Amino acid sequence: MMMQPNPAGRPAPVPGEAPLLSVDNLCVSIRVDDRSVNIVDGVSFSIRRGERVALVGESGSGKSVTARALMRLERRMKATGSIVCDGRDILKLSDGEMRRVRGGTIGMVFQDPMSFLDPLRTIGDQIAETLRIRGVSRRDAERKALHILDELKVERAAERLTAYPHEFSGGMRQRVVLAMALIGDPRLLIADEPTTALDVRVQDQVLALLDEISRSRGLSVLFITHDLGIVAGFADRVMVMYAGSVVEDGDVYSTFAAPRHPYTRGLLDAVPRIDRDSDRLASIRGTPPHVFARPQGCPFHPRCDRAFERCVIERPVLRELGGMRVACHRPEPEAAR
Amino acid sequence: MKLFTLDSVCKSFAAKTGNPTRVLNDVSFDVATGETLGLVGESGSGKSTIAKCMLKLLRPDSGSVVFDGIDVPNARGAELSRFRREVQLVFQDPYGSLNPRMTAGELIAEGLLVHGLEPNGAARRRQAQHLMGLVGLDPDNIDRYPNSFSGGQRQRIAIARALACRPRLLVCDEPVAALDVSVQAQVINLLQDMRAEFDLTVVFIAHDLAVVRHLCQRIIVLHRGEIVEQGSREEIFGNPRMPYTQSLLAAVPIPDPVLAQRRRTAVQEA
Numbered sequence A: 001m002m003m004q005p006n007p008a009g010r011p012a013p014v015p016g017e018a019p020l021l022s023v024d025n026l027c028v029s030i031r032v033d034d035r036s037v038n039i040v041d042g043v044s045f046s047i048r049r050g051e052r053v054a055l056v057g058e059s060g061s062g063k064s065v066t067a068r069a070l071m072r073l074e075r076r077m078k079a080t081g082s083i084v085c086d087g088r089d090i091l092k093l094s095d096g097e098m099r100r101v102r103g104g105t106i107g108m109v110f111q112d113p114m115s116f117l118d119p120l121r122t123i124g125d126q127i128a129e130t131l132r133i134r135g136v137s138r139r140d141a142e143r144k145a146l147h148i149l150d151e152l153k154v155e156r157a158a159e160r161l162t163a164y165p166h167e168f169s170g171g172m173r174q175r176v177v178l179a180m181a182l183i184g185d186p187r188l189l190i191a192d193e194p195t196t197a198l199d200v201r202v203q204d205q206v207l208a209l210l211d212e213i214s215r216s217r218g219l220s221v222l223f224i225t226h227d228l229g230i231v232a233g234f235a236d237r238v239m240v241m242y243a244g245s246v247v248e249d250g251d252v253y254s255t256f257a258a259p260r261h262p263y264t265r266g267l268l269d270a271v272p273r274i275d276r277d278s279d280r281l282a283s284i285r286g287t288p289p290h291v292f293a294r295p296q297g298c299p300f301h302p303r304c305d306r307a308f309e310r311c312v313i314e315r316p317v318l319r320e321l322g323g324m325r326v327a328c329h330r331p332e333p334e335a336a337r
Numbered sequence B: 001m002k003l004f005t006l007d008s009v010c011k012s013f014a015a016k017t018g019n020p021t022r023v024l025n026d027v028s029f030d031v032a033t034g035e036t037l038g039l040v041g042e043s044g045s046g047k048s049t050i051a052k053c054m055l056k057l058l059r060p061d062s063g064s065v066v067f068d069g070i071d072v073p074n075a076r077g078a079e080l081s082r083f084r085r086e087v088q089l090v091f092q093d094p095y096g097s098l099n100p101r102m103t104a105g106e107l108i109a110e111g112l113l114v115h116g117l118e119p120n121g122a123a124r125r126r127q128a129q130h131l132m133g134l135v136g137l138d139p140d141n142i143d144r145y146p147n148s149f150s151g152g153q154r155q156r157i158a159i160a161r162a163l164a165c166r167p168r169l170l171v172c173d174e175p176v177a178a179l180d181v182s183v184q185a186q187v188i189n190l191l192q193d194m195r196a197e198f199d200l201t202v203v204f205i206a207h208d209l210a211v212v213r214h215l216c217q218r219i220i221v222l223h224r225g226e227i228v229e230q231g232s233r234e235e236i237f238g239n240p241r242m243p244y245t246q247s248l249l250a251a252v253p254i255p256d257p258v259l260a261q262r263r264r265t266a267v268q269e270a
């Protein structure tokens, strides 16, 4: 496997160390009429301690449902398979135990902070509440809230604690939500498109903060995005999702240099670049399938230039290939070395 | 040749309390015939307000807006009708901007009817089908309604609709912002093809600087309702002069881990 120093120059994997998170054959389904439809369709992956993994894919591929299933937030869906985080089997925990995992072992931030914040309560109150639920005294909780806003480089933090969400800009609100996710000192942070609604300069600041904090705390991050630029700058590893499955999983250097799945190659080629001129973008024909109309065989075959008979009939499984994992019957050639 | 000119345009909106807020402050620029001009800026910088002033959807408080000799805010009668035909708009939102009760064919051919360009219904239908083929839609779907099309397909309908009257200027306000990358690439390619096919002048509004670099020959950078810098693609992306432009460009992620790392190291050393 070609291991290059990862973007943040963080420690190399410890051989034999158990991963922080192991997901095995996760299926998340909904009932439609009398049928059960898998939105997430047999996803397996793991995340090491301190590792930052990006989950990418076009809208509707199942990224958010996967993330929410890890926290058992999809109450109307059925999840099967196993999710083991920090030694505990998430799908077997009681609701009470699960409440302690949320914000304890696993913290989460979403794209839209306003859906998460109570407009009628001060942000100090809301940040501290995460700890108060765990029996931390009001004074200690408030002290920690102040401390975490400092860590997130919120200026005049003490004053800000008494303000209400609407008094904050988009970037500031995202920091508040981040504070709520981090104050319980989680081992894993799940960030679902946390910067998508922000302007680039604010996005850049929030990403720099996340970079610093995850490094200093040894925090694992599952970062969901559709922006391959963010992946390249932030993640150690990238998983590409298509129609409910992970189709490719590799370290960012190898994947960006030589993606093995035709879908990953297509996505990378379709992105316009800020750092060079281009005449024409490559595009992937067609559109991603709807959940209720996912094709047989390889779900990507109707859009794939490399597809042959087998792709129409047999769904490829995710298998090891040159240090990466790829679900394809006819992968792109390996990088010339 | 100048096709469109904005000169010292100012626009304010009434605020809930206190003085009206100034949204455009002394904005002046030209659009030359045949060029693709990019208008970039963060959200709230006034991009859509400029588009609305250009399309006579908003009246500037002061300053002039002139399209090919037509005084836009005051245009009436035959001049207004020529303006409405020759300047077309494509919006960001492929969901909100198309009337859900009209079929794809009716939407695309509406301009031909409104402007009296094609009074014959069967001929209009043929033209709509031809346009659908041009923008990569299946002409057999002419009688379907917008909500049965995907986001990318709806944007193709919007483009076909804008092209039906053979406009000279197309104003695109964030036309690909709501689309996934693979579909975004299809729509960008379509815009490039249509630009050549119809000899269009294009004003392309976006917050995504990489898309603007790809499509536009000249770029205007907007910040808080003012133009901070304008120049050719080479000038803006190769050698931006204003600190604001530089900070904007530096914040755009590069989809290459090696270059991203190099840039981070450079920032840390600086």
Ligand SMILES: Nc1ncnc2c1ncn2[C@@H]1O[C@H](COP(=O)(O)OP(=O)(O)O)[C@@H](O)[C@H]1O
Binding pocket: A030, A039, A057, A058, A059, A060, A061, A062, A063, A064, A065, A066, A290, A291
């Ligand atoms: N509560 C739900 N009921 C039915 N379908 C859903 C529900 N939530 C998500 N879906 C569908 O599941 C698919 C995957 O959704 P999601 O995980 O949100 O995609 P992504 O985050 O990758 O854009 C989508 O097609 C979406 O419409």
Ligand SMILES: Nc1ncnc2c1ncn2[C@@H]1O[C@H](COP(=O)(O)OP(=O)(O)O)[C@@H](O)[C@H]1O
Binding pocket: B013, B014, B023, B041, B042, B043, B044, B045, B046, B047, B048, B049, B050
């Ligand atoms: N009709 C309106 N009434 C009041 N304020 C408005 C109106 N339209 C836009 N604004 C304000 O004007 C500013 C510029 O908006 P806009 O032109 O839409 O920016 P952009 O398209 O660059 O995001 C924003 O602060 C916005 O809130």
Ligand SMILES: [Mg+2]
Binding pocket: A063, A064, A065
């Ligand atoms: Mg999502």
Ligand SMILES: [Mg+2]
Binding pocket: B047, B048, B049, B174
């Ligand atoms: Mg706008």
